Amino acid sequence: MTVRVDLPAGGGVWADLVGQEHTVQTLARAAAAAAARLTGEPGEGMTHAWLLTGPPGSGRSIAARAFAAALQCPQLGCGHCRVCHHVLGGTSADVELVRTEAVTFPIKDVRRLVGRAAMHPVGGRWQIIVVEDADRLQERTGNVLLKSIEEPTPHTVWLLCAPAVDDVLPTIRSRCRHISLRTPSSTAVADVLVRRDGVDPAMAAFAARAAQGHIGRAKRLATDEQARLRRHEVMRLPQSLDNLSAALQGAADLVQAATEEAIETEGSRAVIETDELRRALGVGPGSRQPAGAAGQLKELESDQKRRATRGKRDGIDRALVDLAGFYRDVLVVQTGAGVELVNEEMRETVTSVARSSSSETTVRRIMAVLHAREAIEVNVAPLLAVEAMTVALRAG
Numbered sequence: 001m002t003v004r005v006d007l008p009a010g011g012g013v014w015a016d017l018v019g020q021e022h023t024v025q026t027l028a029r030a031a032a033a034a035a036a037r038l039t040g041e042p043g044e045g046m047t048h049a050w051l052l053t054g055p056p057g058s059g060r061s062i063a064a065r066a067f068a069a070a071l072q073c074p075q076l077g078c079g080h081c082r083v084c085h086h087v088l089g090g091t092s093a094d095v096e097l098v099r100t101e102a103v104t105f106p107i108k109d110v111r112r113l114v115g116r117a118a119m120h121p122v123g124g125r126w127q128i129i130v131v132e133d134a135d136r137l138q139e140r141t142g143n144v145l146l147k148s149i150e151e152p153t154p155h156t157v158w159l160l161c162a163p164a165v166d167d168v169l170p171t172i173r174s175r176c177r178h179i180s181l182r183t184p185s186s187t188a189v190a191d192v193l194v195r196r197d198g199v200d201p202a203m204a205a206f207a208a209r210a211a212q213g214h215i216g217r218a219k220r221l222a223t224d225e226q227a228r229l230r231r232h233e234v235m236r237l238p239q240s241l242d243n244l245s246a247a248l249q250g251a252a253d254l255v256q257a258a259t260e261e262a263i264e265t266e267g268s269r270a271v272i273e274t275d276e277l278r279r280a281l282g283v284g285p286g287s288r289q290p291a292g293a294a295g296q297l298k299e300l301e302s303d304q305k306r307r308a309t310r311g312k313r314d315g316i317d318r319a320l321v322d323l324a325g326f327y328r329d330v331l332v333v334q335t336g337a338g339v340e341l342v343n344e345e346m347r348e349t350v351t352s353v354a355r356s357s358s359s360e361t362t363v364r365r366i367m368a369v370l371h372a373r374e375a376i377e378v379n380v381a382p383l384l385a386v387e388a389m390t391v392a393l394r395a396g
């Protein structure tokens with residue numbers, strides 16, 4: 001039997017991990033063990049390489065950051081000291097948060113990380129590298145990491161995050177301690193929206209259900225009317241299937257809405273970044289551009305383009321998850337499963353689609369949506385994939 005660890009008052013750095021009590025206990029215990037080790041005690045339960053997996057939105061990168069903060073904070077993750085703030089805010093000198101906008105990790109980035117991991121921590125505790133998308137490490141780049149993960153310096157901690165264990169190279173995952181996060185229940189997500197973000201309980205309940213366990217998405221739906229309107233547009237697609245031109249228009253609208261959302265979120269960030277880089281490089285009106293500045297600005301620009309493409313794809317993927325949720329509801333009604341509908345507020349539409357089709361048709365439709373997600377994942381042009389899906393949905 002394992003002893004429960006007392007968490008800092010108010011949950012500390014763990015407060016935002018919704019519905020993940022088991023994970024929190026394991027990581028909090030490891031942080032306590034790590035602190036013991038710093039004082040020369042054996043500190044059992046601490047490992048130098050961790051793999052955190054969980055479906056999108058379950059909070060795996062939140063968990064990684066919280067764990068990093070708990071390792072660095074003298075009070076094991078109090079959540080309010082300077083150390084905690086720096087780690088959670090991504091400005092700690094001893095915690096590097098890495099995420100690639102590219103489909104795979106560039107090898108030069110991984111080499112830099114390995115060098116970084118070997119450095120002595122400024123704060124004297126741990127040198128932590130958080131790789132938020134370890135599923136994007138490929139064989140060649142992964143091999144560069146292996147040795148550092150296998151024989152880390154005594155101060156190094158690797159925290160790798162990925163959607164599922166199978167997404168990570170076997171050579172890497174076999175060297176990590178694995179922690180798996182669950183999809184939180186909609187009640188747990190709604191609770192955090194009310195408690196942390198001050199969202200009205202009815203709105204929180206709707207957003208939590210609609211987001212299907214994705215906390216970030218739930219917050220966005222609860223607090224951003226544009227996001228709600230876009231979702232509403234997407235959910236009209238199943239009702240416009242009778243008419244081919246309306247259905248294809250619906251497909252085009254879906255892709256358009258995801259693009260707009262990506263531009264909205266990425267656009268303002270890109271402007272700030274470019275301004276900051278220009279200032280750092282001393283590029284300004286009337287001043288001569290220093291050598292190398294053009295290259296750096298160009299590199300940033302191509303990073304931003306990649307990120308915008310990824311943002312757009314993520315947005316379309318979310319819309320497709322919403323659609324799959326609709327047909328899942330239709331199936332719930334058709335099979336009389338008696339579980340909560342994701343789209344409770346659309347029960348009438350769900351019921352009418354359920355009456356006018358068979359459960360075999362619904363299963364085929366869900367497959368068509370999943371197929372479109374996979375096609376986009378392997379770089380099929382989004383509009384093409386969504387149009388093909390729409391045609392398949394009509395065929396029933």
Ligand SMILES: [Zn+2]
Binds near residue numbers: 080084
């Ligand atoms: Zn702290």
